Amino acid sequence: MNHKIALTVAASLLATTALAQDKSLTVASWGGSYQDAQSKALFEPYEAATGVTVKQESYGGMSDVRLQVTSGQVTLDVVASGSGSAARAGAEGLLEPLDYDVIDVSRFPDSFYSEYCVGGDVFSVVPAYSTETYGDNGPRGWVDFFDTEKFPGSRGYRGTVAGALEPAMMALGVAPEDVYAELDSEEGIERALDKIRELKPNIAVFWTSGAQHAQLMKDGEVDMTTGWNGRFDNAAADGAAVSYNFDQGLLDYDCFAIPKGAPNKDLAMAFIAEISKPEYQDDLPKFITYGPTNGAAYETGEITEEVAASLPSSPANMAVQLPISLEWYAKWEPIAAEMYQEMLTE
Missing domain, CATH: 3.40.190.10 (Periplasmic binding protein-like II)
Structure with a gap:
């Protein structure tokens, strides 16, 4: 009996592993050096840590999301967006509300997240x-x-x-x-x-x-x-x-949002939660000089004082700027x- 239970548990674990390997998310951003940096600092490490495949696309912004949502043919799970565009899209009913019981924003300034979008970087x-x-x-x-x-x-x-x-x-x-x-x-x-x-x-x-x-x-x-x-x-x-x-x-800040009716909503929420952690955000400045939104990323030791001085979200630089x-x-x-x-x- 115990032997059968063990076999059943082992089979279940194998099935779960296989399912994780089959999972995929479609994430859209803006291409160029920005998306290259996101890919190296966030998307590829997420794949390595979870076994979930991130299918990357470049898109034209919230107009593309509006077209998908209004037509009922949503293919995107997560989109990178400007903060203002996301605020308007959320008010228009184009985005899913984010679950901040899943996404930890305890070290985010209040201005770097909203009901429909959580900050990924500061520029x-x-x-x-x-x-x-x-x-x-x-x-x-x-x-x-x-x-x-x-x-x-x-x-x-x-x-x-x-x-x-x-x-x-x-x-x-x-x-x-x-x-x-x-x-x-x-x-x-x-x-x-x-x-x-x-x-x-x-x-x-x-x-x-x-x-x-x-x-x-x-x-x-x-x-x-x-x-x-x-x-x-x-x-x-x-x-x-x-x-x-x-x-x-x-x-200003760029953020991540989930289109209304995203085919993998729960997985998208978990994806955003994972890449919002400081151990992901502290790598982004290695590839593009945008600052982290998670304040804890400045405390991991990955961002040197010299690099911090070049980032928009460092305290000294924030002090001389106008928040959008x-x-x-x-x-x-x-x-x-x-x-x-x-x-x-x-």
Whole structure:
């Protein structure tokens, strides 16, 4: 009898192991050096630790999720998203609420997770500049970026409204802590747009992806551009003559979300819980200079003081930046996006 029970238990364990090996998740991100870093620091170690296969895709953002959810043909289990996009998608009913009994966010700042999305990394929108053009004396903050007399040269600028209005408002002399109050009306949005209109003759490219703005600097196509700090660091590592600082940077985070009706919802929740642990997050800066959202990742010994100084979420760098307001984007982005597109086509 005991022998039979032992055989049954052994057979059950073998079946469970086989099932784990057959499990797979489909995870979508944005490609380029960012997804490469995620793959090396998060996705591949997760596969090794769990035996679950991560099928990676690159996607176009929440518009792809909306199409899948509204058509009832959801194939994605987990998506990487900007925090603002996830907040809007969650309000629209496109995402599953996250289970924070499963996902441990006890060491996450409150601003780095929400009902529908949990932060995976912290990045900054910064003014980057060509060291061939300006040496070590490039722009510090947005007043300098918009000053074409002090800093002549061509610019790159965001082709969508996300992260585009705040620099213009600070270039008008508005204190960072007052930016969103000043943008809390169509008149305020128009003020920021007018400032971008002034700069527009010097804007050679309105970029639409991280890969694009990094390539602009690698190719020397523009003398300075807005963009995401980690992309510039990777471009510099590839030989680009590019530098930046965090003064008045826009502090934001990317996050992970689960589309409504995901085919493997429970496994997706467990996946997010696993890769949110500090022993995963502390590896991401080895591949791209985005900071961890889990504060415990700074305590594992993997992130040196030198590396921490280059990360957006280190205390010193957070202190000189403006955190993105998800509340403002939830309220104003549809209107602001339409106004922004009108400005682009003038």
